[in-house]
Amino acid sequence: MALTPMMQQYLEIKKQFPDAILFFRLGDFYEMFFEDAKLAAKELEITLTGRDAGEPERVPMCGVPFHAADNYIGKLIDKGYKVAICEQVEDPRTARGIVKREVVRIITPGTLIDGSMLSEKDNNYLVALCQAKQDLYGMAVTDLSTGLFQVTELSGSGAGDILLDEIVRLSPREVLLDQDMMKDARVAALLQGLPSTTLTPFRLNLDQAGCRQILQNHFGSDKLANYNEKQALCLAAAGLLSYLTETQRRKLYHITEITCYSPRAYMMLDGIARRNLEITKSLRDGGTKGTLLGVLDKTRTAMGGRLLKSWLEQPLINLSDIQARLDAVEELVHALLLREELAGALKQIYDLERLTARAAYGTANGRDLTALLGSLEKLPSLYQALQQSRSSLLRSISRQFDTLDDLRDLLSASLADNPPASLRDGGLIKDGYHPEVDRLRAAARDGKAWLAGLEAREKEKTGIKNLKVGFNKVFGYYLEVTKANLHAVPDYYQRRQTLANAERYITPELKEYESMILGAADRLVELEYDLFTEIRGRVADQVQRIQKTAALIAQIDVLVSLAEVATARGYVKPRLSDEGVIEITEGRHPVVEMTLGPGRFVPNDTCLDTANRRLCLITGPNMGGKSTYQRQVALIVLLAQVGSFVPASMAKIGIVDRIFARVGASDDLSSGQSTFMVEMFETRQILDNATARSLVIIDELGRGTSNLEGMAIAQAVIEYLHDVVGCRTLFSTHYHELAELEGLLPGLKNYATAVQEQGDQVVFLRKVVRDKASKSYGVHCARLAGLPGHVIERAAELVQQLEYRQRAAQEVVAGKNQVAVSGQEQAPALFTTEQDWLRQEILALDLTNMTPLQCLNYLSGLQSKLRNNQ
Template sequence: MQKTALTPLMKQYFDTRAKYPDIVLFFRLGDFYEMFDDQAREISALLGLTLTARNGMPMCGIPYHAANNYIVRLLNAGKKIGICEQTSTVMDKNTKLFERKVIRVITPGTLMEDTLLDANQSNYLVSVMSLPAGWAMACVEVSTGEFWINQNDKDISLTNLAAALAAVNPSEIIADKDTLLQLKTKIVLPANLTLTEQPAFDGNYTLPENWPALSAWGSKRSALACALLIMRYLNVTEPSFKRVLVPSYRELKNCLQIDENAVASLELVKSQEGNRKGSLWALLDKTKTAVGSRKLKEWILHPLMDPADIAVRQNAVEGFVNNQSALADLSALLENISDIERIMTRTATGTASPRDMSGLRNSLLSVDPIARWFEQYGHVSPYLAASFKEHLPVLRDMARVLYDAISENPPLKISDGHVIRQGYNAGLDELRLLKANSNKCMEDICAREREKTGITTLKVGYTSVFGYYFEVTKSHIAKVPYNYVRKQTLVNAERFITEELKQLEDKILNAEQKIIRLESSLFDEVRKTLAAQINHLKAFAQIVAELDVYMSLALDAMKGNWTKPEVNNGTELYYENGRHPLVEDTLPAGSFVPNNLDIGSQQIQIMLITGPNMGGKSVFLKQTAIITILAQMGSFVPASAARLGVVDKIMTRIGAHDALGRGNSTFMVEMNETSHILASMTPRSLILLDEVGRGTSTFDGISIAWGIVEYLYKPHGGPKVLFATHYFELVDLENKYARVRNYHVEAKEYQDASGESKLAFLYQILPGAADRSYGIHVAEIAGLPAACTLRAKKVLKDLEAKKGSKISAKEQDMVKDLFSSPIVEEIKLADTDQLTPMAALQLICEWKKRINE
């Protein structure tokens, strides 16, 4: 349609769309949100809506009261939505239209509404900025007010950024064009993650009034810039956020860092299918509150590093384990707690609903019972008891305000009325009484006037023209007081009004609007009163969340017969009868085969684990990582005993997955991930490697695996390494290096009644190398056709018969000879600082010649 042919309404629509070119515009007309033209075509197809037309313009619409259902679907499709509402009640004389404006832009990272959010999930918006050799980021959860920044000036590969993003799992990332390109090429991002391009930071460090001064940020200016970019983005979607959000600097090095591969392969918060069900978080989560569930997830992804802090959490969990009455009493109290964090953010931004206030009131009515609980069981968590006592007076005041002000069962919207409790405000009570008893009020005033004037025939009436009036017959005209004002003369009577009657009329006729305005005003006063105490209320939410997590972990410990681990600053990881909690949960009770671990001491730094597939190698690797995470987050662990030195990083290379979308093969992904591990490891790291090198030819794979083990090995200290492999050639490394030990998964071969050879997995990790891989047996178990496995056995027999031949012997010895060659020692001893370029080139040529010979 040509612009000149647009109706005033369509011009208003397209003018609004022009201001927000990247959003789906929900344009309010009556009881519907409408979309027009190309956007109508796109959205009708996406949502399955009927496409109609208005004056030849394609259009589709959705009922405003059902908008949230459609908004969720659009957000999942990567769309952003602008809510355009009528903002005036006065029609423009020229256009004959009411003013309409976009009052809210909804994006995946800026949700606040409970109807659009998962109560158990945090919903993060992240701003990222690339630096010459690193990055900066800001992370905000607008529904709870959580806001922090971080900066890393020495992470050119973005590996630590990838780990940080994996732990946060943002819904939306905003960044400039160049940064987004780096993220896409260097980091595997979730497929459903929304990436929003924004202009690069312009260098304007004008800070909001409630933020710390610029001088307080020191060398973290880039991270501060990311925070400002977030605030500028939020100012478009919801300007009131600036009153709530104040960033703090979070040092990620104070937490155990779990790389993105470990988060995924260990199924910490999502199963391999991408669902919460089947994850460690879902297994552990026995919390009663939404704040508790989110806190548990945060602890899983950010375990602690300080043994003293860990001990505080452990002692609280132990306190509940040893006192089940404390657990039961508190559990009953927490069932009445609403999502305080999110309610308070909506309160501070002025968007909290009457139902929010009701939920907060009911939550705060638990304050005194919780105070009594602390009096009896404060020893379970002394520091939480002290914190609660500090905030208790303000919390009691807020509970009293909400109880006095908010009705028992308020409606969803203020405009529906009866939000404020009867008796809270005398003026409101009078208006409600007038509205409910208008006829009686008129009769009462009429009766008073009869008695006062002596006019026995005086009566009250109403017309749409004159309003309410007193009617006096002609015989009583002489008794009419001087303050009566004549409004109408009839044949046999006169009609009068008084100031009191006029005021009463005004109250009755305008009571509805006045009630709504007064209730809104009183409700806003309550919201502002609460917003002024937001720090106390958020502290209450955090106390509730931590108590809830302690109870949940105590229930896990009791159900699974877990033990309290000793966590110290040593380097050893030791546990007895350790189990993998997720695998154990899927098996019949008592059928999981536990295993022991002792690594990180002076005797063992690297465990080489050989044995057949399906024998339990991967489960053993994963359970070690999960036991470490549980211990450092303050939980009990699935073992009969455990002693663990603090780990700073858990890095894994488990399982094969391609990144074909980025042009990388399985082997390239494997090498990239292994390269990241070797570059990022520290003496306190825990490294889990499963079948590294299998994505290429056998000799290449063996050589790479051998080289990796040698690179990881340290005569003293060094990272703790669990290396599962099928390359039996690697077992010779035990003879070469004092702190490398061979282990194997136990399997037993036996003959069934028909004389067929069968394999039984015993799932035990025992010292010593495996002598066979049992690959053909595993293939039989997997269901390969008998003809296929019979042929495989014949080929294997022929190959084993050739082992003694000259060619096979050479092939078998090739790798061992390479890594025992004097050339390796010469390379180690070469003083590269003293070598000239020509001398170095001559050495390389000499080494190459000798290797070829």
């Protein structure tokens, strides 16, 4: 049997989009067939049915209502699928044969634009990556929902590492990867570690001239003058733009600017530091609760929320730019009235970036434009408040601020107050905006008023008390009479429909008014739709102006948020400089402080420089607060370079080019790396990339191997950071023996977390002091963790025994060394000549780096040897 024409049409279209689930419009539903139907029914948990399509067996089918499709599409996109939207592109009433259909858009994880599918305060990044040659990479980034389009080119040694760090920072929903980079094992491993990222292979078969032409066609040649010689950049940007054109199938009017940036122009943070410092994502669940972003985000707008996250992910290194932000925050901290006026206006502003993008994209509905109008109405009050500002950054924002009065006046005059969600239901245009709309609306209104009185008039004329006027889409308006009253029906009634218990009639007069009402309503809906699309187009024409104002509003929102947090939490303005000093008085961890509540966090001081105090070695027990202290220093430095006030009573911050944070360790099961290998990989990243201007925090290095080797590696790393790199470092360790390095390394100073001992009770004071720890308090930590009492008691006994035996072994060696130094030629009394092997073995011991357990094992082996030699 031959397939039906409709099913043939479906298969022809599906053949063009084999990697997407095809949503095929049939009336009021999007239908899916064959394998797409099976897959969608499973993923969406909807019923799988069948349809007669000309084949011997029914074709698998499932469907979703078109008006609720966004919800279902969003679920598929979240699972990493692509969805091709196939619409009817001609009017079924005028079509001959089967209605023509075309795919009008392909929705992918990186090309979402509908607000219901997007996180309000997160960008939805789509990234294209390419490699032009060895150590030359190009990257292009877009957020289709806002119109952002950024590019960068990375070259030279370390370019690959920086590229990977940028991917981690962006955490894109979708990555386009050319074939050469698909073979890069490091890139593949990184992308596999980003569970929310979809990988899309993409190949652009164009030379440099072809790539430039694609970019010029969209952006214009004047915006590309500085990029002509950047081969990798142009390739990535052209590839990204081509993909957008291929999937969106329309002109992208809201992508108006191509912006080039360099990751090196900001403080650089690798993925390890971002994870361990929990800047925007919690280690626990990936959310913002328990993160620096969670503490600082008091923004009122979605635009401000996205910008604050961007600022935290890209701290500044330019001193004047940082100072401008700090001065603006300072002004808002002290100017309560100004801050409240700005905050009040911001509260009423919707997401201008995404609303404008939808208008330019052609998907904005009446409610979107009324939300835009509501936002524009708040701009004059925001502008008036800005006139009070004095700081350079706020004054600059004020000078650039466009209140968009002409656009506000257009929307205010044209849009109905409460338009419906659909553009085909009428009710979009305000009375008085267009004379023809007013005339048709009056005609429809008058006709309905006539209808309202028709029922009463006909009841009186005919004497039929239960006569009713009704309407349906098939038969139009009618008069309904029950069969018991058919004898009273007058001759001028014309039968239209017979029901089981009634008859439906029309009259010539009713038919005339029906034509007038329905004709006016249909013409009105069509006219309102045309006028609305015209108004939407006029909004799209002003997309650049709106985007510029939206960016300024986002800055105001972030600055107000930072000022509010500073005021509420007692943060202070840091003093930034290009000197190498980091001096913090009574510093606090912003997240832990908020979690504990007011007054419960114990503040600590910090003093680092690039000369005599460049490496602080912090010893002390686990749970003593070493890790919290290190992270708070890193976060205070980061906050200062973002342009925020900081949690301290005083802070002097010498600009940092990078922050490295190696804290804790765990197995990386996905790559088969053990805890120790993860430690070593992260440490290598620091040693390879840190500079003298970096800040390094390392917590408990060497725990993944034996104490002897772990301590040796920790000491070697300390010496390298101190002697070779020369960076400012906070190095915490449970190897308290390393405190002996203070006299050997001139830039190393000892610190310890203070402990108060009362009998067998130990209290951790959470205070970092200029001292060194004498022991690790491991048994006490085990007690706090709730290990059984007899285990704790036995462990304490064993510690005493091991310490005694270690001291005994050290005394033996010390006695032997004293005899050797005296210059006596006779053999020591401790050993006979036959036992010279024993003397040599003991002399070879490195007791300083031996643990108590190793000493005990050595003595046990020595005892066995002596017994065997008796």
